[in-house]
Amino acid sequence: MSLIERLARLQESEERGVLFTCVEGDGVGTNVLVLESGERVGDGLDEAVAQFDELIRDGRNRLLSLEDGTKVFAEWYGPPPRVFVYGAVDTAEALCRGVKLLGWTAIVADARAKFATRERIPSADELIVEWPQEALARVQPDHQTAIVVLTHDDKFDEPALIGALETEAFYIGALGSRRNQEGRRERLLEAGVDEEKLDRIMGPCGLDIGADTQEETALSILAEILAVRAHREGGFLKHAKQRIHAEVD
Amino acid sequence: MKEILPEVEQWRKDGEKVVVATVVATRRSAPRPIGASLAIAESGKMCGSVSGGCVESDVFENAQEVFETGAPKLLTYGIEDDLAWSVGLPCGGEIDVFVEALE
Numbered sequence: 001m002s003l004i005e006r007l008a009r010l011q012e013s014e015e016r017g018v019l020f021t022c023v024e025g026d027g028v029g030t031n032v033l034v035l036e037s038g039e040r041v042g043d044g045l046d047e048a049v050a051q052f053d054e055l056i057r058d059g060r061n062r063l064l065s066l067e068d069g070t071k072v073f074a075e076w077y078g079p080p081p082r083v084f085v086y087g088a089v090d091t092a093e094a095l096c097r098g099v100k101l102l103g104w105t106a107i108v109a110d111a112r113a114k115f116a117t118r119e120r121i122p123s124a125d126e127l128i129v130e131w132p133q134e135a136l137a138r139v140q141p142d143h144q145t146a147i148v149v150l151t152h153d154d155k156f157d158e159p160a161l162i163g164a165l166e167t168e169a170f171y172i173g174a175l176g177s178r179r180n181q182e183g184r185r186e187r188l189l190e191a192g193v194d195e196e197k198l199d200r201i202m203g204p205c206g207l208d209i210g211a212d213t214q215e216e217t218a219l220s221i222l223a224e225i226l227a228v229r230a231h232r233e234g235g236f237l238k239h240a241k242q243r244i245h246a247e248v249d
Numbered sequence: 250m251k252e253i254l255p256e257v258e259q260w261r262k263d264g265e266k267v268v269v270a271t272v273v274a275t276r277r278s279a280p281r282p283i284g285a286s287l288a289i290a291e292s293g294k295m296c297g298s299v300s301g302g303c304v305e306s307d308v309f310e311n312a313q314e315v316f317e318t319g320a321p322k323l324l325t326y327g328i329e330d331d332l333a334w335s336v337g338l339p340c341g342g343e344i345d346v347f348v349e350a351l352e
Contacts, residue, residue, distance in 0.1 A: 004351055008258040011251060019250070023273050023347040029321040031352075061284035063274050073273040073347060075284055077251055245275075245282060 003031055006041050007077070016078030016144070018055050020045045023063075025070030036078075048072040057143045057170075059229065060246065080104045083225070084139050084169075085124075086132055086160040087150030088115035091175070094218035095148065096123035102222070109135035111156060132160035136167065146171035146225045148205060158187060165197045171228045173205025173221060207234045253288045253297040257351070266291040267351045268312040272299050274345040276327070281344075291316055299346050300326070311348050321349040 001009075003019075010017055010033075017035040022028050022045055032042040034052050047066050055062060055074050059081065064072045083099045085092045088110035099106035100123055109128035110116040116129045128135045141147055147164040149157050149172075157174060161184075164172045176184065181203040188198060206220035207227065227234040230246035237244060250257075250269055257267050271286040272279070280301040287297045287305060289312040299308060304326045311322055327343025 002261075002352060004254070004258060004261060007250070008254050011254055021271075021273075021347065021349070023321075023323050023345075028323075029349055061282075063283065071273075073271065073283075075250060075271075244278075 001041075003033060003041055006033060010035065010077050014079050016056055016076075018052055019075040019077065020048050021073045021075070022048075023071050023073050025066075025068065027070070045072055048074065059144055059170075078144065081170075081229070082107060082139075082141070082145045083222075084109070084136075084141055084145055084147045085150060086110065086135065086147070087152070087156065087175075088112070088117075088121050088127070089150050089152070090120075091150055091214045091217050093121045093123055094214040095150075095221060096121060096125075097215075098218045098222045099123075102226075107139055109139070110151070132156060133163050136160070136163040141167040141169040143168040143170055145169045146229075147173070148221060148225075149174040152176060154184070154187070158184065158191070161188065161201060162191060162193060165193060165200060171225050172201050173224065174201055174203035175217075176204055178204060202228070250284070250286045250288075253286055256296045257288045260288070260290045260294065261351070265294070266316060268315045268348060269351060270299055270308045270312065270324075270346050270348045272344050273323075273347045276343040279342040279344050300344065304344075304346070308346060308348065315348050315350050319350055321347065323347050 015035055017033055020032045022030040027044055030044050032045045032049060034040050034049055036056055048064050059076060061076050062074045064074055080103050082105040085095055085108045088108050092108050096106040105125050107126040108121050108124040109130055111131045113129045116127050121127060128138060147169045149160045151157050152175060161174060185198060202224060205224060207223045209220050211217045211220040250271055260267055268289045269286055272281055272283050275283060281299060285299055287299045287308060289295050289309060298305060311324055315322060324346045
């Protein structure tokens with residue numbers, strides 16, 4: 001199978017991979033495709049391919065400058081990121097609408113069947129009626145998944161967060177006032193969660209944009225998810241010192 | 250290249266030779282992000298873009314050379330380039346475009 005055929009097949013699947021192309025220096029024109037499954041099409045570019053794990057988690061294209069002056073373009077392939085929302089509350093629907101706007105996939109779960117209905121959350125790609133641990137086991141959040149916990153109810157939020165911390169999710173957010181976050185932090189520590197791990201939780205989640213309504217809250221959370229994904233702080237571009245776009249260093 | 254893959258795949262099934270040009274680096278502001286690409290078939294068909302129209306005609310000329318020689322080329326466009334007067338970028342940025350023939 002040719003590289004292009006393999007790439008076309010990859011795009012139709014849920015698999016992720018990186019296409020390495022040497023654009024300058026020794027081996028210019030060499031293509032190597034590496035998939036997350038370990039499959040590899042083409043040979044060479046070892047120094048670039050060694051960075052696969054970092055690149056696949058980064059979720060974006062990058063130009064690599066290697067020590068010998070060679071430049072290798074790394075093009076990222078894979079399905080769009082997923083946002084897994086636990087808590088089929090009103091903000092969940094607003095969040096799903098925003099997720100769809102980004103072209104991402106929205107999954108909502110809640111143990112309360114009365115809450116997790118199509119009528120209440122029409123914008124979710126998938127609705128799951130299950131307790132947090134079961135829902136997490138079904139969704140299998142990975143490094144391209146953001147998790148947002150919205151129930152405001154400790155009996156759901158706490159197991160959802162404990163389960164979320166066991167995954168590689170690139171973002172974990174939880175609604176709730178600063179005071180509630182403090183109390184929850186104590187309880188999670190008592191439940192045996194490492195303090196270091198707890199720092200992964202963004203709570204209260206969202207960027208500080210003065211959000212009041214559910215839609216505004218959803219935008220604030222999604223903006224934070226994007227910022228975390230791009231390793232940015234948020235804030236005004238006017239005051240930023242970095243490049244505007246994330247796909248450049 | 251992912252955005253143009255379905256079309257490129259179809260062209261190849263039709264027996265066309267294809268050259269692909271991809272933005273691999275941008276400096277200052279640039280109209281399209283890295284990874285944006287333009288495919289050119291030997292029959293002259295094109296799809297996709299690398300700049301939103303400013304440099305595509307020059308990339309097309311270079312692609313003809315790549316069809317002939319088979320050797321890839323790395324092109325740079327921007328205000329510091331002599332070509333700026335004819336095919337410069339209006340946003341004042343600079344882009345590197347890699348042009349390669351698909352095997």
